[in-house]
Amino acid sequence: SQQGEEDPQALSIQEGENATMNCSYKTSINNLQWYRQNSGRGLVHLILIRSNEREKHSGRLRVTLDTSKKSSSLLITASRAADTASYFCATDEGVGNEKLTFGTGTRLTIIP
Amino acid sequence: DTAVSQTPKYLVTQMGNDKSIKCEQNLGHDTMYWYKQDSKKFLKIMFSYNNKELIINETVPNRFSPKSPDKAHLNLHINSLELGDSAVYFCASSQLLGERYTFGSGTRLTVV
Secondary structure, eight states: OOOOEEEOSEEEEETTSOEEEEEEOSSOOSEEEEEEEOTTSOEEEEEEEETTOSEEEETTEEEEEETTTTEEEEEEOSOOGGGOEEEEEEEEOOTTOOOEEEOOOEEEEEEO | OOSEEEEOSEEEEOTTOOEEEEEEEOSOOSEEEEEEEOTTOOEEEEEEEETTEEEEEOSOOTTEEEEEEETTEEEEEEOSOOGGGOEEEEEEEESSTTSOOEEOOOEEEEEO
């Protein structure tokens, strides 16, 4: 079964605007991660947030985690054409079940 | 240098054939994975190996047999290929279980 579901499924914004993607999951987690996948390529790790953290930043990326709502959001600020890709959240349930379960992905298109 | 390399990149084969996909990582990671991405971009874990030992077999048909000759290599052999096996197969590795995967660029398998 799918652990994470991203919302929206697709998002188109103008270059320079901010993009926000959301992820909901079902079980308790050890950590949540976001990955980017460019068309025809493998996934690239962006950021990891642990279950005891609420917010994390990395360059133009900001991730929040609300374990009470079992949800996370990824904010990309000042978007660029090169940010066009699919973005996936992935959860690790922790000890005894250390594997990443991926969500359904958000297709982000940045319009120049 | 490619961190996680898969070969071949494309594979077109007839139903009933047997094929192999090779994966090598030069990151010194202890854990390697195989994921299957379907036509809707949904990623599902198939296998996980830690130091050459199988730790996850996610109810994959026994036509799929992973082999890890050493911790830098994880190959996937598929017997009696079926139409439903058509997908993109990704190899990945990580130093810690469930954290910060590095993915290969994928092998697009088409069964005709």
